[in-house]
Every structure is written in C-alpha cells, then in structure tokens.
Amino acid sequence: MPNLETLLKDTLLLTAAPDAPWKSYGASPGAMEAAAADPGTPGRWNWSHDVRKPGRVSGVTYHLPRTPWYVEQTPTVLEELLWHPIEVGYRGLPLTLELTKKFLVRKYETSSGTVAKGQSAYWLPAELDRSMLLVFGFQLNLRAKSKTFSLEPIPLDVMERDDFMPRPGAKPPKAPVMKVTRTETGTLQLVPLRVLVCAEFVCCQDRNDYVPGAQARTSRLRPHLMLMSNRPLEKLAAKISVRRPSMSTMAHEGGPPADDQDGMSHGMAAGMWSDSNSSEVAWEKLFTASIPPVWSSIFSRVKTNLPAGAGYLMASPDAPGGPGFLSHRWNDVAGRYEQHQEELMPRQGYFDNIHVAPPMRAPKSVRDVYPNAELHLDDITMAPFCIHDCLHLHWRWLPAKEKYLHGWDEKGPYAVPGAPHIPVHQHLRVEMESPHAYAYCVRSDQVLEPGRWEYILHEGLAYGTNAGHEAMARLLMGGRALLAPWPSEAQASWAMFYWVLRYSRTRDLAVARLLEDGAPVP
Amino acid sequence: MPSPWFDVPFLFCRLRIVASYTVRKNTMPSYDSLTTRDVEVAVSGAFRLQAAHGLQPYFRNEQVSLRVRGRTRGEFVLIERDTKVTKGATAKFAGTTTAGLVTLTLHPDDKNEAQMELPSGQGFTLPIKSHVWETLSYPGGTRTTRGTVDDEFSIGDFLTLTFPEKPGEVRLDKAKALTGFFPECETEGGVRLTGLLRLTADIPAFHLADDTLDANPIPHCRVRVLCPDGVEREYESDDAGDIFIPRADKGVYTLVEVLHDRAPQSAAVPGAWSVDVIPDMA
Numbered sequence: 064m065p066n067l068e069t070l071l072k073d074t075l076l077l078t079a080a081p082d083a084p085w086k087s088y089g090a091s092p093g094a095m096e097a098a099a100a101d102p103g104t105p106g107r108w109n110w111s112h113d114v115r116k117p118g119r120v121s122g123v124t125y126h127l128p129r130t131p132w133y134v135e136q137t138p139t140v141l142e143e144l145l146w147h148p149i150e151v152g153y154r155g156l157p158l159t160l161e162l163t164k165k166f167l168v169r170k171y172e173t174s175s176g177t178v179a180k181g182q183s184a185y186w187l188p189a190e191l192d193r194s195m196l197l198v199f200g201f202q203l204n205l206r207a208k209s210k211t212f213s214l215e216p217i218p219l220d221v222m223e224r225d226d227f228m229p230r231p232g233a234k235p236p237k238a239p240v241m242k243v244t245r246t247e248t249g250t251l252q253l254v255p256l257r258v259l260v261c262a263e264f265v266c267c268q269d270r271n272d273y274v275p276g277a278q279a280r281t282s283r284l285r286p287h288l289m290l291m292s293n294r295p296l297e298k299l300a301a302k303i304s305v306r307r308p309s310m311s312t313m314a315h316e317g318g319p320p321a322d323d324q325d326g327m328s329h330g331m332a333a334g335m336w337s338d339s340n341s342s343e344v345a346w347e348k349l350f351t352a353s354i355p356p357v358w359s360s361i362f363s364r365v366k367t368n369l370p371a372g373a374g375y376l377m378a379s380p381d382a383p384g385g386p387g388f389l390s391h392r393w394n395d396v397a398g399r400y401e402q403h404q405e406e407l408m409p410r411q412g413y414f415d416n417i418h419v420a421p422p423m424r425a426p427k428s429v430r431d432v433y434p435n436a437e438l439h440l441d442d443i444t445m446a447p448f449c450i451h452d453c454l455h456l457h458w459r460w461l462p463a464k465e466k467y468l469h470g471w472d473e474k475g476p477y478a479v480p481g482a483p484h485i486p487v488h489q490h491l492r493v494e495m496e497s498p499h500a501y502a503y504c505v506r507s508d509q510v511l512e513p514g515r516w517e518y519i520l521h522e523g524l525a526y527g528t529n530a531g532h533e534a535m536a537r538l539l540m541g542g543r544a545l546l547a548p549w550p551s552e553a554q555a556s557w558a559m560f561y562w563v564l565r566y567s568r569t570r571d572l573a574v575a576r577l578l579e580d581g582a583p584v585p
Numbered sequence: 586m587p588s589p590w591f592d593v594p595f596l597f598c599r600l601r602i603v604a605s606y607t608v609r610k611n612t613m614p615s616y617d618s619l620t621t622r623d624v625e626v627a628v629s630g631a632f633r634l635q636a637a638h639g640l641q642p643y644f645r646n647e648q649v650s651l652r653v654r655g656r657t658r659g660e661f662v663l664i665e666r667d668t669k670v671t672k673g674a675t676a677k678f679a680g681t682t683t684a685g686l687v688t689l690t691l692h693p694d695d696k697n698e699a700q701m702e703l704p705s706g707q708g709f710t711l712p713i714k715s716h717v718w719e720t721l722s723y724p725g726g727t728r729t730t731r732g733t734v735d736d737e738f739s740i741g742d743f744l745t746l747t748f749p750e751k752p753g754e755v756r757l758d759k760a761k762a763l764t765g766f767f768p769e770c771e772t773e774g775g776v777r778l779t780g781l782l783r784l785t786a787d788i789p790a791f792h793l794a795d796d797t798l799d800a801n802p803i804p805h806c807r808v809r810v811l812c813p814d815g816v817e818r819e820y821e822s823d824d825a826g827d828i829f830i831p832r833a834d835k836g837v838y839t840l841v842e843v844l845h846d847r848a849p850q851s852a853a854v855p856g857a858w859s860v861d862v863i864p865d866m867a
Contacts, residue, residue: 156852205795207849209805220625220798223656239858241791241840245832246863248599248631248788251840252796252856253803255849294854 067222080176106192108266118162152298285523306500311421331499335414337364338461359576374494375413378483384409391578420453423558450527484522588693590642602780626655631861705741789827802826
C-alpha cells in the first residue's frame with residue numbers, strides 16, 4: 064500500500080523531475096528538514112505564487128521569441144489562476160477542502176524536467192519549464208466537539224506510512240475480533256476520512272502536439288488538480304478559474320500596440336467552438352490550397368464574444384451521443400443557409416473548447432475602403448490555429464488519428480478518438496466570469512474509489528506560440544483564393560485570412576459561414 | 586510524610602510518549618563538516634506498578650515492555666579540499682521492546698514532584714535494520730556504497746513530573762527529561778516530549794485512539810460491548826478515550842461495534858486492534 068512519496072510519483076512534475084526539491088509546511092515537530100524548493104532558473108514561463116494564499120497563481124507571463132508575425136516580447140498569459148475549494152461528500156456529509164496554508168504539506172518547484180515518450184500513460188511527452196506542485200492533506204478531526212465535523216491537516220507520520228492510502232480495488236481489511244479479559248486493555252484505532260490533494264502548475268516548453276496535423280506550436284500549461292481519498296467519496300465538485308487580463312499587451316511586428324495601424328484590437332474576448340465530427344472533414348487536408356479551413360467545414364457550433372454569465376455543459380456521462388443539434392451552414396452557391404443535424408460522440412456536450420484572445424483587425428487601408436460595421440473588419444476572431452496571444456483549452460477534439468487528441472475511457476486518457484478529455488464520470492461546465500475569464504467546473508456524482516487518483520483539468524491549457532512557416536504559407540494560400548474580391552492588401556493579411564474563414568462576403572454584408580449558436584436563422 | 590499514596594497497592598499506567606530530536610551541527614569544528622541526526626519515535630505501553638514503599642511512596646515493575654514505532658536518520662558530511670565524504674544511516678522500525686524496569690517515586694510535598702525512571706541499558710531495546718550509505722565525491726567522480734546492518738534502538742530516561750492528588754492524568758510535555766530518552770541525543774535543547782501518563786486505580790477494558798503517531802484519544806465515542814452474561818451494553822469513552830467496565834475476574838468482553846450515530850466518529854472506520862496484557866495483575 065502506498066505512502067505519500069510513492070503516491071506523488073504519479074504527479075506530472077515528479078514524473079518529469081523525480082528529484083525536484085521541496086519545502087515542507089505544517090510538519091510535526093522534529094520532522095526532517097526538507098531541502099528548500101528551488102525557485103528555478105528563468106525560463107520562458109514566469110509566474111508568482113505566495114504560500115500564504117496557495118490556491119492562487121498570478122502574473123503568468125510567457126517570453127515569446129521573435130517570429131515572422133511578431134517581435135520578441137513577454138505578454139501576460141494569465142492575470143491569475145484560482146483553485147477554488149473542493150467539495151466532496153462522504154457518508155452523506157458535505158465537506159469543503161480549502162486549499163489554504165493550514166493544509167499545505169509540501170511545495171515542489173523545478174525549472175526543468177522531461178517526460179519521455181512512453182514513460183507515462185497519463186502524461187504526454189514534455190520538457191518542463193518553471194513548474195510547481197502543491198500537496199495538501201485533509202482529515203476529519205475525530206476529536207472535534209461532539210456532534211460536529213471539522214477538518215485538520217493530516218499528520219506527517221500518517222503520510223509516511225505504507226498504508227497511508229489503500230491500493231485501488233483493495234478490499235477493506237476484515238474487522239478484527241475485539242475481545243479482552245479482566246487483565247487486558249484492548250485498544251482500537253479509529254481511522255478518519257483522509258483526502259490528499261495535489262495542485263500542479265506545470266508549464267511546458269513548446270511542442271507541436273496540441274493540434275491536429277502537428278502544424279502549430281503551443282506551450283502547454285497544466286494547472287490540474289489530483290485528488291485521492293482513503294474512503295469512497297460520493298460526490299465531488301471542483302472549480303478552477305482561468306483569468307486573462309482584460310487587455311492584451313502583445314505588440315505586432317513593426318508597430319507599437321494599439322495604434323490605428325495595429326492588426327489587433329487588444330481587448331480580450333472569448334469564443335467557444337465545437338469540432339465537426341464529420342468523417343469527410345480531415346484536418347490533414349486543411350493545409351492544401353484547395354480546402355481552406357472555413358468554419359462551416361471544420362466546426363459544428365460556435366459562439367464568440369461570450370459575455371459574463373454565459374455557461375454551458377461541455378461534457379457529461381449523461382450525454383448519449385448520436386444525432387444531435389442542428390447547425391446552419393451557409394451555401395455560397397445557393398445563397399442560403401442549409402440545416403445539418405450534427406452527429407455527436409458519447410459524453411460530448413455543448414462546446415469542445417474555449418479560446419481567450421484579442422480579436423484582430425483588417426489592415427487600416429481595407430477598413431478605410433469598407434467602413435461598414437456590418438462587415439466586422441475591426442473584430443476578427445482568430446480560428447483555427449490562433450497563435451497571437453491566444454490561450455487554448457480543448458476538452459474534446461474531433462475524432463483524429465493522433466493519440467494525443469484522443470479522450471478518456473474508463474481506464475484513462477488518450478484512449479478514444481473524439482471522446483472528451485476528462486474522466487468518464489465527470490460533468491464539465493464552463494462558465495464565463497467576465498469576457499476574458501472563465502471557470503472550469505467539474506462535478507461527479509459517481510462514487511470515487513479509494514486509493515485512485517481523480518484528475519481535474521487533466522487536459523490542460525496551451526498558449527499559442529508559433530506555427531510552421533511552410534504550413535502557414537499553404538494555409539494562407541488556401542484562403543487567398545477566397546479573398547480575391549478584396550483589395551490586394553487584404554490578400555496578404557492574416558486578419559483578413561481569418562475573416563474569410565468565418566465569413567462569406569455578400570455585397571457589403573458579412574455572412575457567417577457557420578451561423579453562431581443562438582443567432583436567428585435568416 | 587503521610588500521604589494517601591502510601592495506601593495505594595497498585596497503579597495502573599497507560600503511557601504514551603512521542604519524542605523527537607533534530608540536530609544539525611559541525612561536530613568537528615576544525616573541519617568543514619556537518620552532522621545531522623533526526624529521530625522521531627512513539628512509545629506506548631500499559632502496565633501495572635506494584636507498591637514497594639520506603640520513605641516515599643514508591644512503585645515498580647521490572648517486566649514492562651513497550652511498543653515502539655519510529656524512524657531515525659543520521660548523516661555525517663566532511664569536506665576536505667576537493668573531496669566530500671558522506672556517511673549515513675536511516676531506519677524505520679516498529680515493534681515491542683525487551684522488558685525493562687519502570688519505577689515511580691512520589692514526593693508528596695508542596696510541589697508534588699515524582700520521578701519516573703526507565704533506566705537506559707536495562708531493557709527497552711528493539712533490534713532494527715539500518716540502511717547505511719557512504720559516498721565519496723572527488724574530482725574524478727563519485728563512488729557510493731550502500732548496505733543494511735543489524736542495529737539496536739533503545740530508550741530510557743529519568744523523567745521529573747508533577748503527580749496528581751489522586752490517580753489521574755499526567756501530561757508529559759511538562760515533564761523534565763534528564764538523559765534524553767534515546768541514545769546519542771543531547772538533553773539540552775534536544776528532545777521534544779509529548780504524551781500522557783494516565784494513572785488509574787483499575788485498567789480500562791477498551792481504549793479508543795486515532796491511528797496517528799500521537800495516538801490521540803477519541804473521547805465521547807459510543808460502543809456496543811458483549812458482556813460475559815450474554816447481554817450487549819452500550820458504553821461511552823471518557824475524555825481520555827478510555828472505557829472502564831467493572832469486570833468480573835473471569836469472562837470475556839467483546840467490543841462488537843463503534844456506534845456511528847454521532848459526529849464526528851460517524852465519519853471514522855475501525856483500524857488496527859491491539860491488546861495490552863497486565864500479566865501480573867491479581
């Protein structure tokens with residue numbers, strides 16, 4: 064049966080950096096002094112964390128190298144990330160696990176580490192940048208005032224024991240026969256409910272394994288929670304807030320940010336998309352001149368500029384899959400919308416991903432010629448392959464061939480094409496806290512097995528950093544044909560490329576190729 | 586000096602001590618060296634002390650065994666020019682010590698001081714396995730050898746404490762330790778002791794505690810007990826987690842279940858069960 068050291072080997076940080084130093088908190092008197100956590104050598108990622116408020120990471124930045132599309136710079140990726148209290152249920156008793164310093168056991172930090180290919184079934188190959196692992200321990204206080212429940216930190220000696228947590232699937236030990244005679248005292252130990260929570264803030268170096276076709280580079284950001292209990296938990300609810308700044312600080316090549324010539328509008332906005340599951344849509348064909356990735360061919364549902372308060376059920380074990388909602392795709396030839404019933408995968412919910420990024424703007428010369436606001440030339444949403452200050456979160460991908468895009472089955476991640484990337488019993492809601500921040504909310508009503516890790520936000524996020532030049536050139540070429548009716552400046556513009564993927568131009572009106580969710584059908 | 590304690594023929598003791606000791610210092614001041622020693626141990630036992638009064642109330646038992654669970658870690662690092670030598674040993678252990686002598690001498694005056702002695706070198710030892718290592722780092726590389734050696738852990742101390750007017754509880758974190766409780770530790774600024782010595786006129790039938798090293802007692806927990814007359818009765822643990830049942834000399838008492846009808850014990854499950862025998866009890 065595992066002790067704390069053994070269990071923590073399952074975390075991403077210690078999979079990648081098994082010898083990472085740690086600092087202990089709340090240790091009992093006389094506990095072994097731990098090595099101080101390594102603040103880490105500067106990498107591309109940077110962030111602040113104060114153990115007095117351990118559930119919050121703030122000021123997350125990424126040092127972007129120079130690319131053909133922007134200069135070297137360090138934009139803010141997140142204003143803050145919050146791990147909210149976790150709600151669990153045990154024997155009908157609701158408990159709130161506050162990720163506070165009182166319950167903090169250890170903090171690991173590293174600035175490097177490697178997950179090799181094939182090393183882990185749970186973690187994709189990665190090179191770590193500056194990263195952190197927080198370990199929290201909670202137990203029910205059996206000495207609390209009568210008729211009350213309260214939580215206390217798990218004593219260090221308990222976590223060092225080999226029976227700290229049961230093995231998954233292990234049968235509870237048989238109850239002993241508890242007999243004493245006149246000359247004996249029998250001592251019975253009572254074991255309280257214990258919950259171990261790991262909060263990881265793992266930043267990875269950039270790789271090309273986040274999107275289909277491996278054509279764009281992103282740096283993964285994995286702020287997940289892992290939770291394990293020594294008793295079956297009946298309920299679980301967890302929430303993670305992902306908060307971007309209201310304004311992007313990204314500067315474009317050649318010009319200062321936010322002037323009239325700038326290709327970005329800088330105010331952050333959020334959009335949600337669903338991938339089309341249609342088998343005829345193969346992402347590997349997107350990088351051909353003949354099939355530009357227009358929204359109506361690769362997405363089935365979209366909603367942009369999401370307001371505060373918007374929220375959707377994104378994945379659920381109650382979602383059966385099969386024939387689903389109706390989408391409306393624009394038929395350029397017929398000049399009208401056509402209705403399609405989308406085929407859904409089991410557990411698939413309302414949307415598959417959320418992106419928070421500043422919209423782009425058409426070149427000023429184009430905007431001057433076409434001042435009509437109905438054309439939306441100053442509010443162009445980047446999709447797909449957005450690499451300009453875009454924070455991606457995909458909890459499902461279309462059925463793709465790449466294993467890293469496969470979702471969970473009962474045994475674990477990266478198993479089923481087209482399945483959601485969250486444990487099969489979890490319900491996921493994403494709720495907008497503001498136009499540039501959202502809450503990732505997970506709920507489980509299934510009994511969670513003792514001794515087995517429960518993962519929350521296992522899929523992680525990614526920050527767009529770059530793209531293969533050749534691939535992007537081909538992509539732009541594909542869109543250029545669609546931009547033929549526009550002035551020549553438009554045909555060399557990335558903003559207009561994204562515009563034309565979304566809209567068809569009919570006279571001086573922009574017609575959405577895929578009608579936005581909730582929009583009236585014309 | 587007259588004292589009601591002279592009239593007490595037996596004392597039943599339940600002892601629980603958690604002791605820890607950490608030191609990091611240069612024990613070879615002429616050299617660049619660092620010695621680390623870190624020990625944490627929990628000791629528990631239930632035994633009877635028999636009166637053997639002299640001028641003071643005095644109780645003793647030379648056949649007391651104690652249960653011990655703990656860990657030790659020792660390391661010595663010496664750096665000389667470009668060479669670094671590290672030697673260390675670590676052990677995790679649990680078991681019952683050899684029998685030893687426990688004495689309790691009471692001084693019934695204004696201070697009500699008592700001395701409880703567990704003499705070192707007279708029992709209370711436990712064979713353990715230590716994992717040892719030696720690493721030599723030099724410009725040409727690093728060489729490490731590891732192994733396991735048979736070792737022995739022992740405890741013993743001379744504790745000065747304040748005893749109650751009548752049999753009851755004594756908090757040991759207020760006790761003064763004379764020798765340091767386990768070998769190789771220093772009394773000054775060294776060992777931290779916590780724990781409880783409960784002196785009672787009888788032994789409890791059952792004791793309820795949590796499963797931590799401190800074995801914190803679980804108070805006000807209700808249990809159902811099958812008594813020798815075949816009747817099941819409910820009892821509740823006192824503030825010290827003890828359940829006293831007036832017991833006949835013969836017969837078996839069975840703890841049938843912990844009643845889960847009241848917080849916070851309703852959120853607990855039974856764990857390990859152990860029995861302390863008072864073999865010399867009349």
